[in-house]
Amino acid sequence: MVQPEAVKEDVGLPFLDFFFQLRDEGLEIGLRDLLDFYQGLEKGLANDLNHLFLLGRLCFVRKVGNYDLYYRTFQRYFRGIHLPPVAEGDPRLLQTKAFAEWLSEAFARGELSQGDIWRLSRDELIRRFWETVKEQSEAHHGGNRWVGTGGSSSFGHSGFAQEGIRVNGPSRSRSALHVFGDRRYVDYDSSQGLTGENMRQVLGQLRHMKRTGLATMLDMQATIDKTARNGGEIELVLTPEQRDRLRLLVFFDNGGSSMLPFVAITQLLFSKIRSSFRDYSAYYFHNTLFKNVYSDAQRRAPVPLAKILQQPSDTRVFVVGDACMAPEELVSPYGAQAWEDSDPEPSRCWLERLKARFQHMVWLNPIPQDQWNRVHGSWTLREIASLVHMEVLSLGGIQRAVDYLSQPAG
Amino acid sequence: MEFHGSDRYYLDPQLKAIVNMAIAMEKPLLITGEPGTGKTQLAFEIARSLDLDLEILRAKSTIKGEEACYVQDTVLRLNDARFGSAETGRDVQNFFDYVIWGPIGRAFRAPLRRVLLLDEIDKTETDVQDNLLDVLEDKQFVIREVNQVIQAQIAPIILITSNAKRELSDPFLRRCFCHHIAFPTPEDMRHIVGLHFPEIKPQLLEAGLEIFYELRDAGYEKPPATSELLNWFEALMRSNQEVKGGKHLPFPGVLLKRANDLLEHHGLSKKPKPYASRY
Numbered sequence: 001m002v003q004p005e006a007v008k009e010d011v012g013l014p015f016l017d018f019f020f021q022l023r024d025e026g027l028e029i030g031l032r033d034l035l036d037f038y039q040g041l042e043k044g045l046a047n048d049l050n051h052l053f054l055l056g057r058l059c060f061v062r063k064v065g066n067y068d069l070y071y072r073t074f075q076r077y078f079r080g081i082h083l084p085p086v087a088e089g090d091p092r093l094l095q096t097k098a099f100a101e102w103l104s105e106a107f108a109r110g111e112l113s114q115g116d117i118w119r120l121s122r123d124e125l126i127r128r129f130w131e132t133v134k135e136q137s138e139a140h141h142g143g144n145r146w147v148g149t150g151g152s153s154s155f156g157h158s159g160f161a162q163e164g165i166r167v168n169g170p171s172r173s174r175s176a177l178h179v180f181g182d183r184r185y186v187d188y189d190s191s192q193g194l195t196g197e198n199m200r201q202v203l204g205q206l207r208h209m210k211r212t213g214l215a216t217m218l219d220m221q222a223t224i225d226k227t228a229r230n231g232g233e234i235e236l237v238l239t240p241e242q243r244d245r246l247r248l249l250v251f252f253d254n255g256g257s258s259m260l261p262f263v264a265i266t267q268l269l270f271s272k273i274r275s276s277f278r279d280y281s282a283y284y285f286h287n288t289l290f291k292n293v294y295s296d297a298q299r300r301a302p303v304p305l306a307k308i309l310q311q312p313s314d315t316r317v318f319v320v321g322d323a324c325m326a327p328e329e330l331v332s333p334y335g336a337q338a339w340e341d342s343d344p345e346p347s348r349c350w351l352e353r354l355k356a357r358f359q360h361m362v363w364l365n366p367i368p369q370d371q372w373n374r375v376h377g378s379w380t381l382r383e384i385a386s387l388v389h390m391e392v393l394s395l396g397g398i399q400r401a402v403d404y405l406s407q408p409a410g
Numbered sequence: 411m412e413f414h415g416s417d418r419y420y421l422d423p424q425l426k427a428i429v430n431m432a433i434a435m436e437k438p439l440l441i442t443g444e445p446g447t448g449k450t451q452l453a454f455e456i457a458r459s460l461d462l463d464l465e466i467l468r469a470k471s472t473i474k475g476e477e478a479c480y481v482q483d484t485v486l487r488l489n490d491a492r493f494g495s496a497e498t499g500r501d502v503q504n505f506f507d508y509v510i511w512g513p514i515g516r517a518f519r520a521p522l523r524r525v526l527l528l529d530e531i532d533k534t535e536t537d538v539q540d541n542l543l544d545v546l547e548d549k550q551f552v553i554r555e556v557n558q559v560i561q562a563q564i565a566p567i568i569l570i571t572s573n574a575k576r577e578l579s580d581p582f583l584r585r586c587f588c589h590h591i592a593f594p595t596p597e598d599m600r601h602i603v604g605l606h607f608p609e610i611k612p613q614l615l616e617a618g619l620e621i622f623y624e625l626r627d628a629g630y631e632k633p634p635a636t637s638e639l640l641n642w643f644e645a646l647m648r649s650n651q652e653v654k655g656g657k658h659l660p661f662p663g664v665l666l667k668r669a670n671d672l673l674e675h676h677g678l679s680k681k682p683k684p685y686a687s688r689y
Contacts, residue, residue, distance in 0.1 A: 030584070036435065045431050054427050058435075062583035064442065064590035218484055227488075234492050236485065243472065244535070275579075276536070278471065 013038065015056075018077045022060055025073055033059045049078065081136045093126055102129050203276040206246060206316065206402045217241045246316060248273070248280035249308065249358070253321030254297055255286025255338065258377070262366035265393060266320055269364070273318075283308070286338045287325040288347040288384075289354065302340075305350055309357050316405045317354070317361040320393065323384045324367070324377025330384070351387055362401040366393040419448070419455045420602045425591065429456060432587045438546055438568035440531075440583070443591035446635025449571040453527035456567060464525045465513035465566070475538040478512045478528075479551045479560070505556050514545060518562035526566040532573055539582050547585055594636065596623060606640055607647065617653040618643060625665060630674070634665040 019037070023029055037059040046052035053074055061070045068085070075081040084096035093099050103125075106112040120128075215238040222237035229235075250273055252266060253259050259266070273280055283293040283303060292302035328335040331346050343350075355361055363384060365372070369392040372381055384390065389404055391397040413429050415421025429452070432439035441449045457464035467478050487508040490500055500507040511519065517526040531539060545551045549562035570586065572578060594602060596619055603615060618639070626633045634642075642664040646653065651660045659665075659675070666672050 028580075032584075036437075040431065040435055043434055045434055051427060051431075054424065055431055058428060058431055058437075058587040058589070062580075062586075062588045067590065220484065223488070232492070234488055236488075241472065 021077055022070065022073055025069055027060060027066055029060050083133060099129055102132060203272055203398065203402065206405060213240050215240050246277065246279065247312060248277050249311065249315055249317045250280060250282045251289065251293060251319045252282065252284050253287060254284045255299065258322050258324055265366055269320065269393065286341060287329055289350045290336050290341040290343040290347055291350065292341065309353060313357055315358055317358045319363045319388065322367050323363065323365055323381040324375055325380050327379055330380045351384065355388055360405045361388055362404055363388045363390040364393040364397065364401060365390055368392065413456050413459050415455065418605060419451060420598065420605050422598065428589050433567055436565050437587045438570055438585065440570045440572060440586040440588045441591060442572045444593055444635055445573060446637045447591040447593060448636065449591060450529055453525055453569045456569065457525040462523055462525050463520065464527060465517045466527045466529060467513040468529045469531050469533045471533050473534050473538060475541040478514045478542065479545065480512055480515045480553060481510045482555060483508045483510055515560065517566040518549065518560055521563055523564045524566045526568045528570045530573060531570050532578060536579050539578060543582055543585050602636060603640065603643060607643055610643065610647065614646065614653060618646065621653060621659065630666060630671040631668045632671060638665050
């Protein structure tokens with residue numbers, strides 16, 4: 001990548017290093033977005049810091065999950081305020097760099113003494129931290145980027161912004177538009193830098209086209225054909241529309257520590273399934289399937305598997321799990337490790353029932369395929385693979401799984 | 411051309427700035443947010459405020475995108491070919507006599523600028539969304555049957571809404587300006603209710619808002635949104651009811667819509683209690 005500083009000096013575009021900082025934070029910003037942004041500046045859309053903030057967000061941020069990231073980066077770049085990536089009230093604040101920095105600065109300024117640290121409760125420290133942050137955020141001064149502080153401000157670097165950006169003097173909308181001091185979007189922050197565009201494309205190939213519903217679509221070719229045969233007397237031929245009628249069931253193994261290393265990739269898969277399919281149901285289980293699965297990730301709301309088995313048999317099924325467990329979980333009565341799953345029938349029975357009902361069923365396993373014979377729990381993995389078509393949870397594996405699921409029944 | 415709110419619609423200054431930027435940049439503006447945050451209403455307000463005509467495409471899952479531009483009335487043409495068009499003025503030889511323009515087609519062909527609303531775009535298939543965006547970006551579409559390009563005379567102001575039930579594809583998002591309307595804060599809500607019910611008593615307003623935000627945080631399947639709140643206030647004012655906390659909430663059915671939520675509110679939950687089976 002081109003060094004941002006070098007580019008800035010050469011071309012003299014304002015805020016170019018801000019753009020590169022956003023990219024470094026993981027926002028996918030393209031040249032086109034940047035050009036939009038400069039066009040907006042040229043049109044004079046950013047006549048104060050609030051509007052600049054909004055223009056930048058419109059040009060650079062597409063997903064609400066990244067709004068807070070943008071907010072933090074903006075505050076850091078333009079105003080020198082370092083915000084922690086957590087919401088107010090989140091105890092994880094104590095582990096953030098911003099909190100540590102604030103603490104040492106408060107020491108240095110003498111606002112806090114060594115004794116205070118012991119005397120004050122944790123909550124009180126946190127409260128004081130947020131107080132400082134709020135004061136900074138709401139104040140419209142300070143910062144080393146916006147109102148020129150000598151050379152460190154990139155504003156004024158070029159003639160580009162002269163018309164569009166006003167630094168001093170009143171602005172008619174400043175009082176009305178509060179974009180700072182209020183982090184409304186921190187709850188949406190997903191902090192997931194993963195991109196899964198190719199996963200989405202692969203999943204997008206999974207279709208199940210069926211002619212369904214009333215015959216309402218005019219079959220032009222057949223109509224002309226029939227009409228001709230009918231001696232020119234019009235004979236309309238109607239046919240039902242072809243629609244995608246794919247139903248999808250997804251079972252996620254979210255129990256057990258053996259799945260922990262794969263949380264990120266499982267989440268990515270889930271989010272892509274959510275965006276690619278309209279008609280899907282997701283359930284959760286621990287290690288393997290028993291009489292109940294759960295409709296929530298906390299596994300508190302049980303759903304009988306017998307009920308799910310009543311869904312149409314052309315439903316496509318994904319099971320996502322490492323398939324590694326103690327052998328008795330799979331084959332012994334009352335073998336479940338989690339006692340709320342306790343079931344007189346071994347899990348194997350349930351898997352067989354599922355397989356008998358849904359021919360289109362694939363087990364996606366996040367363990368790399370070359371380890372399938374070696375991992376702890378490989379016995380159950382192979383048992384399950386002999387029962388259910390198993391693919392590795394990788395792009396290629398998903399592609400093969402989609403191909404497998406797209407085969408006609410039979 | 412600058413967009414302002416109206417006396418019936420509380421316009422967040424941020425949202426106003428964003429809409430005006432999108433208009434100035436001629437970018438489609440994608441508005442996401444929970445139901446009841448006034449996404450669709452925004453398009454009506456823009457049209458009213460700027461005194462422009464509004465074209466609406468209400469997306470359905472079956473929509474293919476082309477009919478948003480035009481449809482050809484084949485049956486009518488066949489019928490005319492067989493029985494003659496008589497005094498209708500239609501000419502069977504003329505394809506355009508049998509074209510019915512969709513909202514995009516109308517917006518593009520209009521001599522004056524229009525506001526084009528694509529409502530609940532997330533209901534459509536992904537490839538349909540991409541096709542629509544191609545059309546909107548190039549501001550033209552092709553009539554396949556006669557291979558003729560229809561070019562927009564003047565670019566419409568495009569507003570797209572999504573309930574974000576399904577994520578929209580990245581290429582789609584890249585072509586829009588996107589804004590997520592956060593749920594109104596109690597402060598905003600006071601404005602909104604005030605606009606709808608200028609004569610509301612302050613005690614009722616405060617007590618009602620308190621209950622409303624409490625219910626929203628209570629984890630119901632369908633938490634009440636702005637429109638439920640407004641209906642509820644109307645019901646309260648018409649019946650002259652006082653609001654008291656606790657179980658004696660008047661008209662709970664106006665705020666809570668799902669049967670399960672109502673049962674839960676009355677303490678008759680059907681849902682298995684968390685951990686109930688464990689103890």
